[in-house]
Amino acid sequence: MNDRIKDVQLLTPNEQMRPEGLIHGVPGGYTTPLSNCRIMYFPKIHDPAGNLTFIEGGNHIPFDIARTYYLYDVPGGSSRGSHAHKGLHQVLIAMSGSFDVVLDDGTHQTRYHLNRSYCGLYICPMIWRRLENFSSGSVCMVLASQTYDEADYIRDYDEFRQAALGK
Numbered sequence: 001m002n003d004r005i006k007d008v009q010l011l012t013p014n015e016q017m018r019p020e021g022l023i024h025g026v027p028g029g030y031t032t033p034l035s036n037c038r039i040m041y042f043p044k045i046h047d048p049a050g051n052l053t054f055i056e057g058g059n060h061i062p063f064d065i066a067r068t069y070y071l072y073d074v075p076g077g078s079s080r081g082s083h084a085h086k087g088l089h090q091v092l093i094a095m096s097g098s099f100d101v102v103l104d105d106g107t108h109q110t111r112y113h114l115n116r117s118y119c120g121l122y123i124c125p126m127i128w129r130r131l132e133n134f135s136s137g138s139v140c141m142v143l144a145s146q147t148y149d150e151a152d153y154i155r156d157y158d159e160f161r162q163a164a165l166g167k
C-alpha cells in the first residue's frame, strides 16, 4: 500500500469542472465515496508557440507514481475498464481528444467528460469505472500508484458491489 496517499487538492478550486449527473455537493453537505474522485487542474504555461503542462511527483499527484500507461487507437464505439481496483489510486488524463469516464461506488454513478490535457480525473480505490465515447485519435494517459497486479482487480460487478457496500 502506498503510504503517501494524501488528500487531493484542486489546484484551482474556483474552476472545478462539474461532472454530468452531478451528485457531489448535495445540500446539507452529504457526500458519497464518489466525492473522493474529482477533477484536478495541472499547471499550464501559455505560449504563442504552444502550451506546456507539467506534473510533478510529490507535488501535483496525491500518491507516488509507480506506473504510467496509455490507451490509444481505441476504435469508435469501444469501451474500456468495467472493473474496480482494491487498492489502486489513479489519475486519468485526456492527452488528446476526449472520452467519458463513468464512476460507480456501488450506489451512485457520476459521468465525467475529459477533453483537456491540463486536467486529470483522480479515482480512488473501490470505484467501478467504465471509459466510453472515445473520440477519434484520443489518448488516455494514466498515472497509477502501483505496478500492474491482476490480483488488485475486481472484474465482476456483483462481487464489487457486495464488497463496496460491505455485504
Ligand code: T46
Pocket (backbone or CB within 6 Å): 067, 069, 071, 080, 081, 082, 085, 090, 092, 129, 131, 140, 142, 147, 148
Ligand atoms: C483503468 C483504465 C483507464 C498490463 O499488462 N499492464 C498494465 O499496466 C495494464 C493497465 C494492463 N495490462 C494488461 C492486462 C490485460 O491483459 O493489458 C490488458 C488490458 O488491461 P485492462 O483490462 O486493465 O485494460 P483497461 O483499459 O480496460 O483498463 C485500464 C485500467 O486497468 C483501469 O484501471 O482505469 O485502463
